[in-house]
Amino acid sequence: MWTNRAKAKLQAGESIRGVFINLDSIQAVELCGLLGFDFCLIDAEHAPFGPQYVEQMIRAADVSGMTPLVRIAQNERQVILRYLDVGAQGVQIPMVNTAAQAQAVVEAVKYTPLGKRGLASVTRASRWGVGINVPDYVARANEETMVIVQVETQEALDNLDAILAVPHIDLVFVGPTDLSQSFGVPGQPTHPRVVAALEDVVARAGAVGLPVGTVAPDAQLMHERFDQGVRSVATNTTALLSQAATAFLA
Numbered sequence: 582m583w584t585n586r587a588k589a590k591l592q593a594g595e596s597i598r599g600v601f602i603n604l605d606s607i608q609a610v611e612l613c614g615l616l617g618f619d620f621c622l623i624d625a626e627h628a629p630f631g632p633q634y635v636e637q638m639i640r641a642a643d644v645s646g647m648t649p650l651v652r653i654a655q656n657e658r659q660v661i662l663r664y665l666d667v668g669a670q671g672v673q674i675p676m677v678n679t680a681a682q683a684q685a686v687v688e689a690v691k692y693t694p695l696g697k698r699g700l701a702s703v704t705r706a707s708r709w710g711v712g713i714n715v716p717d718y719v720a721r722a723n724e725e726t727m728v729i730v731q732v733e734t735q736e737a738l739d740n741l742d743a744i745l746a747v748p749h750i751d752l753v754f755v756g757p758t759d760l761s762q763s764f765g766v767p768g769q770p771t772h773p774r775v776v777a778a779l780e781d782v783v784a785r786a787g788a789v790g791l792p793v794g795t796v797a798p799d800a801q802l803m804h805e806r807f808d809q810g811v812r813s814v815a816t817n818t819t820a821l822l823s824q825a826a827t828a829f830l831a
Contacts, residue, residue: 585670585725587620587648587813588751591792596807599650601796601817602638603628609818610638614645621647622815625664626654626675636667636705643668650727656682658697661689666704671727673754678736680743687749690728692719695749727751729794732782733759741782745789752813753786754794755779771802776809783810799824 587597599620600613605628610621623630623638630638635651642649651664652673661672674686688696700719703710707718728749732741733756745753757770757779766772783793787810794813797803798820806814 583643583670583725585648585727586646587650588671588725588727590619591752591812596812596814598803599813599815600821601652601815604818604822605629606818607637607641610641610647610649611645613818614642614647618647620650620813620815622673623649623651623669624817626652632663632667635664635669639668650729656685656689658685658689659699661686662699665690665698665726666701666706668705670725671729671751673729673731675731675756676733676737676759677730677744678734679740680747683730683744683747683750686730687728687747690726691723691749695723729754731756733757734763736763738778738781741785745786745791750791752792752794753782754813755782755811757795770796779806779811780809 590597597619599622600618601622601624602610603624613621621642623635625635639649648670649668650671650673651669652675653661653664656674664672672690677683677686689698690696692698692700702715706722707713729752730744730750731754732738737744757775760775760778761767761769761772764774766774769775779795786793792812795806795811797806797814797816803814
């Protein structure tokens with residue numbers, strides 16, 4: 582089990598910067614790691630990536646020193662398991678609206694006694710069983726693997742205190758685009774109501790010692806979010822490419 586550098590930074594009180602991988606490119610993952618991003622968030626929700634291809638992206642993250650996380654479309658234990666077993670160091674689950682749904686994520690990610698993740702000692706996550714002690718691997722995996730829940734609806738905000746009370750959540754991610762939809766202002770992720778909700782989540786999560794993450798398409802907004810108390814900010818590969826190409830063509 583690899584050391585989760587992004588999680589270690591958060592636990593040390595530092596902020597982290599990451600990149601959504603939504604382009605079909607293993608090389609882009611490796612390049613982002615070499616450029617210095619703390620983590621990549623491989624998008625298996627909106628991009629057409631399955632576990633077999635995600636495994637190759639995770640390898641690229643591993644060799645370039647970047648923590649590989651995966652956003653998974655379904656909050657289903659057997660679906661989440663497949664991405665963990667190919668080496669994801671954490672998962673991010675969208676549309677977590679209740680404490681029960683948050684608890685389901687924890688149970689899918691953590692082995693007994695913390696959760697109900699299925700145990701196989703011959704997967705990539707367990708180094709194919711080569712040179713490992715299985716009980717030690719289980720304990721290390723439970724310690725290193727991240728649980729990230731997305732708060733992106735009014736229902737989730739209404740249930741936020743109960744969600745925050747679920748043990749073993751590592752990061753609360755505020756999804757501004759879907760939150761704008763929930764507020765009736767779709768496509769306006771920087772709408773004052775969305776920003777106010779983000780600040781509210783930061784305050785309430787901070788009160789119980791949980792860091793908050795979100796997305797920012799550019800460096801200026803990233804700095805604004807850090808100033809608001811967000812501890813993890815991710816851009817995406819399409820934004821990076823579009824901005825660089827636009828600047829170059831101009």
